[in-house]
Amino acid sequence: MRTTVALLFGGRSGEHGISCVTAGGILAAIDRERFDVIAVGISREGRWVHVSADPSDWTLVDGRTPEVDPSGDEVLLPRSRHRPGERIALRTVVDGAVRELAEVDVVWPLLHGSYGEDGTVQGMLEMLDIPYVGSGVLASAAAMDKAATKLVLRSAGLDCAPGIVVHEDRWAADAHRVASYLRRNHPLPWFVKPSRAGSSLGVTRVSDPAELEAAMKDAFAEDPKVLVEEGLEAREIECGVLQGRDGGEPSTTLPGEVKVGDDLDFYDYEAKYFGKGTVSIDVPAALPDGVLEEIRETARRAFSALGLEGLARVDMFVTPDHRVLINEVNTMPGFTPYSMFPVLWENMGLGYADLIAELIEQARTRRLGPR
Structure with a gap:
C-alpha cells in the first residue's frame, strides 16, 4: 500500500x-x-x-x-x-x-x-x-522565537550575534532610554527584526540612530517582541541538517554561502524571493576545510541543543578571523527545488525527490509526545 x-x-x-x-x-x-x-x-x-x-x-x-x-x-x-x-x-x-x-x-x-x-x-x-x-511543539516554538533560540544556544556554549530584546510596551514607555543604551553598548549598523517572523519580514538595517524609530515600527507590525542586533563584518553561511536514523547523529551538508551585492542593504524578502538586487549562492562555500567542519559541527550542536527533529537549516556568520556565530535556525526552511536547503542536499548527492521521501519516511516512524 x-x-x-x-x-x-x-x-x-x-x-x-x-x-x-x-x-x-x-x-x-x-x-x-x-x-x-x-x-x-x-x-x-x-x-x-x-x-x-x-x-x-x-x-x-x-x-x-x-x-x-x-x-x-x-x-x-x-x-x-x-x-x-x-x-x-x-x-x-x-x-x-x-x-x-x-x-x-x-x-x-x-x-x-x-x-x-x-x-x-x-x-x-x-x-x-x-x-x-x-520538529515538535517545544522545539518549533523555541526555534521560531529568535530570542529564545539564542538563550538555548548560548546555554549550550554556542555563540550568537550580539544584541538586545525590546518589547513593544517597553519601547512605548521608554524609547529614549532604549535608544541611548543601544548607542552606548552596540556599534552601528543595527539590524532590527521581529523575534517571531521569517523570510526577513519586518527587518530593517539601521545605519543612523535617527532611523531606529521607523525600523522599530516596522518590526512591531509583525511581532510585539523585537531583536536589535549588531551588524557584523561577516560572511553569511547556511548549513542543512537532517535527523539521524535510529537515534544516530544528525547529518549535515557542506555549507553554502549567500553573497549580497553592494546594491542591497542585506538579504531581504524581495531579494530572497523576487530577484531584487545582486545575490549569488556558492555551494559549497569557499572556506578552509577546518572552518567548514566547524560550521557543520556547530549546526549539529544547534540541532541537538534545540531538540529538533526531521530537518533544519542553520544560518550562521563567519567573521574574517573565522569565528562562527549562529544567526538563526529554521525548522521548516524554504523547500522549492531552488531553495538553499534542497540545493545543499543535492550537492551531497541526495536529490530533491529522495529528500522528500526521506522526510516522509522519518515522520511515519516518529514517536510523538507523552502517552
Missing part, C-alpha cells in the same frame, strides 16, 4: 504565499509511484480547505505568489485521536454534508512563520497523535 501524505500549506502568517510556492515545488517532485498526495490549504483567515494538488496552481505568476482560496470545501480533522496501525481519516464538508476525503499516513506542515512553524499546528497534530514531518 502506498503512503498517503497530506501537504498542509498557506497559513495565517505573512509568509502565506511562500508556503504555497514551497508546496508547489514538492507537489511537482514527489514520487507518485510511492506516495499519494492530498493538498490541504489554510487560508489567511485560518480556514482549512481541500485544494488542487496540481503544482502549476502553486507557482509564482508575474511576480505574485499564489493564495489559498478560503471558499473551498472545508477540511475536518479526525473525530478522535489516531491509533497505531490505523490511518488518519480526513473529512470534508461539501454542500453542508460531511463526507470522507481521504485516509492519510502522514501530515507535512509546509507552513512558514507564525501559526504553523511555531509549534501551534504541531500541538494540534500532537493532540490527535497524527504523525507529521518536522
Whole structure:
C-alpha cells in the first residue's frame, strides 16, 4: 500500500504565499509511484480547505505568489485521536454534508512563520497523535522565537550575534532610554527584526540612530517582541541538517554561502524571493576545510541543543578571523527545488525527490509526545 501524505500549506502568517510556492515545488517532485498526495490549504483567515494538488496552481505568476482560496470545501480533522496501525481519516464538508476525503499516513506542515512553524499546528497534530514531518511543539516554538533560540544556544556554549530584546510596551514607555543604551553598548549598523517572523519580514538595517524609530515600527507590525542586533563584518553561511536514523547523529551538508551585492542593504524578502538586487549562492562555500567542519559541527550542536527533529537549516556568520556565530535556525526552511536547503542536499548527492521521501519516511516512524 502506498503512503498517503497530506501537504498542509498557506497559513495565517505573512509568509502565506511562500508556503504555497514551497508546496508547489514538492507537489511537482514527489514520487507518485510511492506516495499519494492530498493538498490541504489554510487560508489567511485560518480556514482549512481541500485544494488542487496540481503544482502549476502553486507557482509564482508575474511576480505574485499564489493564495489559498478560503471558499473551498472545508477540511475536518479526525473525530478522535489516531491509533497505531490505523490511518488518519480526513473529512470534508461539501454542500453542508460531511463526507470522507481521504485516509492519510502522514501530515507535512509546509507552513512558514507564525501559526504553523511555531509549534501551534504541531500541538494540534500532537493532540490527535497524527504523525507529521518536522520538529515538535517545544522545539518549533523555541526555534521560531529568535530570542529564545539564542538563550538555548548560548546555554549550550554556542555563540550568537550580539544584541538586545525590546518589547513593544517597553519601547512605548521608554524609547529614549532604549535608544541611548543601544548607542552606548552596540556599534552601528543595527539590524532590527521581529523575534517571531521569517523570510526577513519586518527587518530593517539601521545605519543612523535617527532611523531606529521607523525600523522599530516596522518590526512591531509583525511581532510585539523585537531583536536589535549588531551588524557584523561577516560572511553569511547556511548549513542543512537532517535527523539521524535510529537515534544516530544528525547529518549535515557542506555549507553554502549567500553573497549580497553592494546594491542591497542585506538579504531581504524581495531579494530572497523576487530577484531584487545582486545575490549569488556558492555551494559549497569557499572556506578552509577546518572552518567548514566547524560550521557543520556547530549546526549539529544547534540541532541537538534545540531538540529538533526531521530537518533544519542553520544560518550562521563567519567573521574574517573565522569565528562562527549562529544567526538563526529554521525548522521548516524554504523547500522549492531552488531553495538553499534542497540545493545543499543535492550537492551531497541526495536529490530533491529522495529528500522528500526521506522526510516522509522519518515522520511515519516518529514517536510523538507523552502517552
